[in-house]
Amino acid sequence: MSEENVSVSLSSRKIRSLYDFLSLFYNLITWYEAGAQKKALEIADMKEGAKVLEVGFGTGKNLSKCAKKVGNTGKVYGIDISSKMLNRARRSIRDCDLSEKTDLVLGDASEEPFLESSFDVIFSSYVLDLIDTPTIPRILSEFKRLLKPGGRVILVSLTKGSKWFDNMKLYEWIYARSPSLLGGCRPITLARYLQQSGFRHIGKKFVRAGFLMPTEIAWADKE
Numbered sequence: 288m289s290e291e292n293v294s295v296s297l298s299s300r301k302i303r304s305l306y307d308f309l310s311l312f313y314n315l316i317t318w319y320e321a322g323a324q325k326k327a328l329e330i331a332d333m334k335e336g337a338k339v340l341e342v343g344f345g346t347g348k349n350l351s352k353c354a355k356k357v358g359n360t361g362k363v364y365g366i367d368i369s370s371k372m373l374n375r376a377r378r379s380i381r382d383c384d385l386s387e388k389t390d391l392v393l394g395d396a397s398e399e400p401f402l403e404s405s406f407d408v409i410f411s412s413y414v415l416d417l418i419d420t421p422t423i424p425r426i427l428s429e430f431k432r433l434l435k436p437g438g439r440v441i442l443v444s445l446t447k448g449s450k451w452f453d454n455m456k457l458y459e460w461i462y463a464r465s466p467s468l469l470g471g472c473r474p475i476t477l478a479r480y481l482q483q484s485g486f487r488h489i490g491k492k493f494v495r496a497g498f499l500m501p502t503e504i505a506w507a508d509k510e
């Protein structure tokens with residue numbers, strides 16, 4: 288199986304407007320991701336009082352879960368490049384009465400407006416798979432800057448399976464012709480990037496989201 292990632296042909300501006308549009312019905316078309324995200328949040332093991340950052344929070348499906356885990360003394364921060372996603376997430380957080388426990392900003396994962404060593408946990412689900420290959424290490428070094436010593440990063444992304452039905456050949460064929468049709472996401476291998484970026488205690492797990500979408504959950508600690 289090839290370790291090479293297909294390159295991303297969508298600019299950040301295109302990705303932003305694609306997700307502005309997808310925000311209208313995003314939860315309806317991504318129901319199948321819930322199991323993989325639940326597993327990743329279990330691995331994240333967020334403690335009461337923790338400061339957590341979610342990068343690319345989308346409609347905010349995971350923000351409220353994180354906010355409940357960190358309890359009254361913790362806080363959840365988030366950054367997303369799409370203003371429509373930001374609005375959706377703020378609404379959903381308000382509906383759960385968790386606005387006080389969250390702080391969400393509009394911005395790019397590769398240039399984050401947070402101070403270094405600010406977070407115990409950084410969580411990012413189905414985001415790095417739409418970032419172009421040369422930018423992924425830049426974002427991971429940003430995550431390292433933002434994590435406290437001993438802090439943990441947990442990532443979820445589309446990947447390739449080893450079976451004929453999940454080797455993603457057809458998916459990549461479609462992606463090469465119309466990346467927007469697939470939300471800009473292509474399969475990648477996360478753990479390899481974590482290793483190259485100097486994280487330690489790297490772990491990974493393969494799951495089929497919704498019994499179908501090959502997904503990698505990868506986690507690691509900062510020195």
Ligand SMILES: C[S@@+](CC[C@H](N)C(=O)[O-])C[C@H]1O[C@@H](n2cnc3c(N)ncnc32)[C@H](O)[C@@H]1O
Binds near residue numbers: 367411414
């Ligand atoms: C596939 S969605 C995943 C949303 C959410 N994490 C989830 O799992 O439901 C990708 C999200 O990442 C955001 N995004 C894409 N590129 C980004 C970047 N460079 N910086 C911050 N957010 C980004 C998009 O706006 C979108 O909300």
